[in-house]
Amino acid sequence: MNITPEERENAVNIILNKGLKRPVSTWTYLNEMYRCLGLRHIFWEALPALLISFVFVFFCSFIFFTQLDHLVGNLNIYTTVFMLSPILFIGLTVSTEAIERFSGLFDLKMTGKYTIRQISAFRILCFTLVGTVFTVIVSVIIATNIEQIHLFNLLSLALASIFLCSLLIIHSIRRWRGGWYIGTIIWTTVCVLLMIFVENEFSLFLANISPIITLTVSTIAIILYLREIKITSAAWHEYSHAALRR
């Protein structure tokens, strides 16, 4: 049978269109989920927890600013910024995840078209953005009020901190069923231990660290963080095979 190249091309296209589904990227999938569910359903029942987190963080910020002069005087400003930068992110993530886990609907929500794991990935992405904006605002306020502080140094340190913490928490959520609190406990414990045992050395280290290094750390953390978001919101079979390999 003689067929023209055009007919052959059309036939190949029909076969490919029917046989191959173009894989949907993570961002397209998250966008589709957002369009389908809307913010109301993504943050369902989370409003009280979000409000409590905001109030708590603004209370902490108030205490922080009242102690600012003291912190600047003994270099502890860098340590405090490093440890507290992720506080809004942690507050928002932990409170919403806790509500989700204690609702008794976790298993049910894992069997929907959009699983709660995928919804959590979307929420964490939002919380990281909110946390980053908050950190940037706080850093700018500090740097414009105190001459000894360089905005670039402070900002790079704060960003490194927030993305390292976000990476730790989302990795824990993906890896362990109770990851939302395990990640938070690890971060808090490390910070407390550093403060107890090597407070001066750590403060000096953070005060003198080059912003190039902190920015490099931030960049690596962001890349790994995005990879975690991608895996967490991935299709079930990719996730399940990863789980089986573990």
Next chain:
Amino acid sequence: MLIVDNVTKKYGNFTALEDVSLEFQNGVYGLLAPNGAGKTTLIKMLTTLIFPTKGQILYDGVEITKLDETYREIIGYLPQDFGYYRNYSPLQFLIYIAALKGIDSKTTKEKSLELLELVSLFDVKDKKMRKFSGGMIQRVGIAQAMLNNPKLLILDEPTAGLDPKERVRFRNLIASLSKDRTVILSTHIVSDIETIANHVIMFKDHKLLCNDSPFALCGTLKGKVFETTDESEANRYLVLTERHEDGKSVIRFICEDEYTGSATAANPTLEDVFLYVYRETEFS
């Protein structure tokens, strides 16, 4: 068709299910076993909440984890501990779950109302669920499982905590829903499935023991179940149950060998099979 193919599930050194193979077609399948026998493990694997350590689960020939959301779109699931939002009405709750299931928002309200009517909760559709009884909550659970008109309805201990009247109503509801779909119902209460299940699947020692119709299972004890009021006669055999009738104690027992005593032969029931199969668990 759903196929469980040589599935084993281990948690560390503990084997929750070993080498289970099953086929599910349209109808009601009752998973009947005492607590801890592996029913919930199987159900969690069927709903992709956990994965088999060995073997595979196939739907229409494709592994269910590979089907991903396509598979989740055809299942309806009522978990053992069904949580709910106390401050929401059943209608609000169904609309929320429908969104998670990816159901078109234009038809969600209509579908939710239709299901609330089906489970006899239409009159309280706008009432907060904190005022609901256990039976009403379970009916909300059934309604949410039916939102996507599932081909596969999986119910884990759905009658736990229900009073006898609610249990009967629930059984009738399941029977009416099972006409054109597969219903997998896990329970340790025999009466839940005795009248509605086409197949009864039993597990023992974390292995599949049998998969047959209630009639066939009862047939395995035909001619072996007897009733007597003579306690000394009954105590020579394996006693199943005891009930009081006209001021006398009627004892039901099993005689595995040829019986020559004075007791009356009785028709075996699924409860007899259950008690006989799990006699070590129940009697020791």
